[in-house]
Amino acid sequence: FILPKKCLRTRIVLKSLEKLKEFCCDSAPPQNRVQTEPLKERFAVLPKCTDFDDIDLLRAKNAVSSEDSKSQTSQKDKTVFDVSRSGSSSLGGCENLQKTCDSKPSNKRTKSIYTPLELQYIEMKQQQKDAILCVECGYKYRFFGEDAEIAARELNIYCHLDHNFMTASIPTHRLFVHVRRLVAKGYKVGVVKQTETAALKAIGDNKSSLFSRKLTALYTKSTLIGEDILLNRNFSLKFKLDDAVNVDEIITDTSTSYLLCICENKENVKDKKKGNIFIGLVGVQPATGEVVFDSFQDSASRFELETRILSLQPVELLLPSTLSEQTELLIRRATAVSVRDDRIRVERMDNMYFEYSHAFQMVTEFYAKDVVDVKGSQSFSGIINLEKPVICSLAAIIRYLKDFNLEKVLSKPKNFKQFSGEMEFMTINGTTLRNLEILQNQTDMKTKGSLLWVLDHTKTAFGRRKLKKWVTQPLLKIREINARLDAVSEVLYSESSVFGQIENHLRKLPDIERGLCSIYHKKCSTQEFFLIVKTLHHLKSEFQALVPAVNSHVQSDLLRTFILEIPELLSPVERYLKILNEQAAKIGDKTELFKDLSDFPLIKKRKDEIQEVTHRIQIHLQEIRKIIKNPSAQYVAVSGQEFLIEVKNSAVSCIPTDWVKIGSTKAVSRFHSPFVVENYRHLNQLREQLVLDCSAEWLEFLENFSEHYHSLCKAVHHLATVDCIFSLAKVAKQGDYCRPTLQEERKILIKNGRHPVIDVLLGEQDQYVPNSTNLSGDSERVMIITGPNMGGKSSYIKQVALITVMAQIGSYVPAEEATIGIVDGIFTR
Incomplete structure (x- = not known):
């Protein structure tokens, strides 16, 4: 068979077009x-x-x-x-x-x-x-x-x-x-x-x-x-x-996801040296609700800003369109060191949104609506009295998050925390974080090979995030450090089964901190909501059952207080769980989500209307049977089309001419009567309106649940703390670790200490050679370390710093004995 020339030309043109499309x-x-x-x-x-x-x-x-x-x-x-x-x-x-x-x-x-x-x-x-x-x-x-x-x-x-x-x-x-x-x-x-x-x-x-x-x-x-x-x-x-x-x-990110906004102000600079500048920043984690802010004067090296970026590890930066040359250089360096899909995303906004007059107006309008009592007035005053560059950063972040409908996370000023508080934590700057490899190693920028990797035996995502915060913010108050050490010691040496039961409960938990924040933003599905609420209800029941054992067996004030508070903080979830239909929640069916419709009159009314129309169509079946002379005729549903009447093709002639033919096979034809056509259309309209009504009621339901957001978050933070204590107890079991002694006297005494990371990496085959350290404000204040290249000088110096960090976060340390005077800062070159 030979194709006509016209067909051949058409085929050639089509093939050419396809190739050109692929090329484009x-x-x-x-x-x-x-x-x-x-x-x-x-x-x-x-x-x-x-x-x-x-x-x-x-x-x-x-x-x-x-x-x-x-x-x-x-x-x-x-x-x-x-x-x-x-x-x-x-x-x-x-x-x-x-x-x-x-x-x-x-x-x-x-x-x-x-x-x-x-x-x-x-x-x-x-x-x-x-x-x-x-x-x-x-x-x-x-x-x-x-x-x-x-x-x-x-x-x-x-x-x-x-x-x-x-x-x-x-x-x-x-x-x-x-x-x-x-x-x-x-x-x-x-x-x-x-x-x-x-x-x-x-x-x-x-x-x-x-x-x-x-x-x-x-x-x-x-x-x-x-x-x-x-x-x-x-x-x-x-x-x-x-x-x-x-x-x-699918990405299952459990790390921090900070959005960090940075603003500069040259007016507040006290030291007028070239390159010095006053910086304000606001960081927010929309997924967990955490908000941090800070303001500080920085030198031309942008040392302070780098410290905060390395500590917070933001995934996204919100910046004005122009920044100083030194800051731009730091931003380029920070984004360049990231690898693959971990690279920091940079979003720019017009400089006008960072102008103080514009920013102050936006912040005032955003928070003024919550000033309804004395407490609200105090929070509002605290916000508007922040440093100018912080106000500018806050306004920019509010504007940015409004595009995502996530600005609600900033509505509670009492949740704001200052990065550099009144000497609450040890100072660990960016250079120290990097050189001591506290959060990531310097080879491939991964967690393995860092101090966090050694300490992290947490069971939950929110516990892992809290431990990371502990590692970057060692404590300065001996009372708080000893409270953690007491808790770790009790978990380590206790013979009670209570801690084993709690650890089993933690092992099964999803990321309920992020789930609660998703609910707070009204961006969760029914599946996610049901999982989070059912998990919280299960935790309440399990921890409630442990109350007698905790009262009689747990001695640590920190553990006992946190564990006993959890059931009370989680008590509101039971009422919301009883409202929901479990099967409908699991498949995302909002039309059958609520068990008792007495609290949802609009949904009840719509369902009654649907039932009435369905009933009319069913009654109409009696008339259809008379018309087609088939007393056993029934409605059938095919391919989503309901209320069809099947008639054998040999009997199609008896069907009225005004009936609508929907489909047919070799054996039968399917029809809708005019009555069914009209009522079926009305039924579908009611069903779709029901879906819209249920979606509106669902959002209102989430709004009511969000009233308990802060108490539920407090319970999650208690769980995260318990998880961190269990993790540090696991670290203490690894080898020859001891409990450090903390004191106010200026002294660092470490007997046969080992580098915590190298000790784990070497394992049992090649033991790390222990070294002792004895420094005191009254005697040896300085040690000069000498020796050949690759002899371990740097490892020894880092070992002393890391043992000090571990001691002040409340962890056991790799040594036979350790006495640490409170250190308020660690610095490296």
Whole structure:
């Protein structure tokens, strides 16, 4: 069989087009995978299209048609492939649009340049130029333009030209995986969802137009909270939400996720040396609710600022568009040392948002609404009396978090903590943190090989975060240090089974600290809420049962107080758990979520209406049986279509002509009667309205639960402290460790001490040679260490510093004997 020449030419053209599409997708210039600055202006050609910003004006000029079907047909009928439009520009049809706008009006109707969906995307993109938008389209999320090319490159998915834009897509049930991947690579990701349903749209005023969509969520490294990124290892193992999901692909970050805002002020500088500057900063963890602030004068080396960055380890920096040269150098250095997907993301804001007058007004407006009593007035006064650069940083962070609907985390000033308080903790600057390898080693910047790695035997994510804070903030008060040491000693030597039971409970816990914060922001799913509340209720019951044993067997004041307080702090959760239907919560069905509807009258009313319509359709079945002369006829449901009447094809002639044929097979045909058509449509509308009503009631339910947020967080912090004590007790069991003696006298006496990290790394095969140290304010105040290269001089010096740090966080130390006078700071070169 020989094809006609015309068909052969058509096939050749199609193959060429496909190859050109692949070339356009694959030939994009390589870009940095990790975005350390906001995405550049992607709409570089926008200014050429002077009429582009006003979509209505385009429609008035007949440059755009509102008929989607005709626009798609006109695109398919085109025989000329516009190469300039298929390039990597995210506005591939802009030049054509400009020509249309500038051309003289003709008598013929102008064909559509952009489809309605593309116009909708363009309008949303104008509002979020620096974000990658995932647009919900039925059963998938689509990317357009340069977003599609980035998604194709980073997610390893296919991208192709469709109408005016390159496009790529992902299934809706894999959104949480791909959002996390893009965020991990440094991008800001926006999720755009359909806000209309088919049934409600059919009775609305815009039933012939496109589905309305809006941006429902934004995500960056520090703001990764919400239902779209819910599924993690804990939840998937608990509920088996999706067996097809490979949970190993998903990030389960338990580290800190600080968003750190930095502001400079040259006016407050006391020492006018070149490069000196006054700096204010505010750091917030939206996922856990922690807020820290500080203000200080820094030298040209930005030594103090580096200390805070290394200690907080932010995942995202919020900065004004311009900073001093020395600070910019430090920021570049801090982002450069990060590796792979751990690199710090940098977001810039216009300098005007950091101006004090503008910032003071925003902070005042944000906190003034909470001034309803004396306590609120005191908190408000404390905020507005902060240093000017701190106020500026706070205002910028409030503005930034409003885009993510996470500003509520800043609404309680009593939760604010100053980084450098009144000599509450030992001073460990950035250089010391790095050189002593306290948080990460200097080889590959990983935790293994650091002091934190040696001490971390925690069972929970929130315990791990608290231990990290302990390691970077050793205590200065002997009473507090001894309280921890007493607790560690009791866990180490106690023969009671209480501690074993508590440790078993801790081992099974999900990250309830982050879960509570997600609930507080009203960004949790029913699955997450139920898991967190059920876990808290279980903890309350278990710890309540331990109260008699704790009273009789636990001697440590710290452990006894914290363990006994936990049941009381968790008492509110039981009432909320009783309201929920467990099965509905696990599958995310909000329409069946609440057991007793007496507290939810709107839901009850909607369900009664649904039941009434369903009852009418069932009664109508009697009439249908008479019409088709089949007394045993029943409704059937096929492919989501309910209330179908099946009739054999041989008997179709007896069906009234006004019945609607829905489908057929070789044997039967299926119909809806006019009565069923009308009532079934009304039923679907009521069902979809019920979903909206239930979602509104769900948010109100979360708001009520959030009233107990602070007491529940206090219980979680108690659990984290207990977890840290157990971890330090495990460290003491590792080898020849001893309890250090703390005293006010200036003295460091260490007998046969060992480097804690090297000792663990060497293991039992190659024992570390112990060394003693004897320093005192009254005798030997200085030691000069000499010896050959690679002889262990640096390791010995670091050993003394690390043993001192361990002693002041309340840990046993690797030595036969240790007496440590309180050290208020450790410094290295």
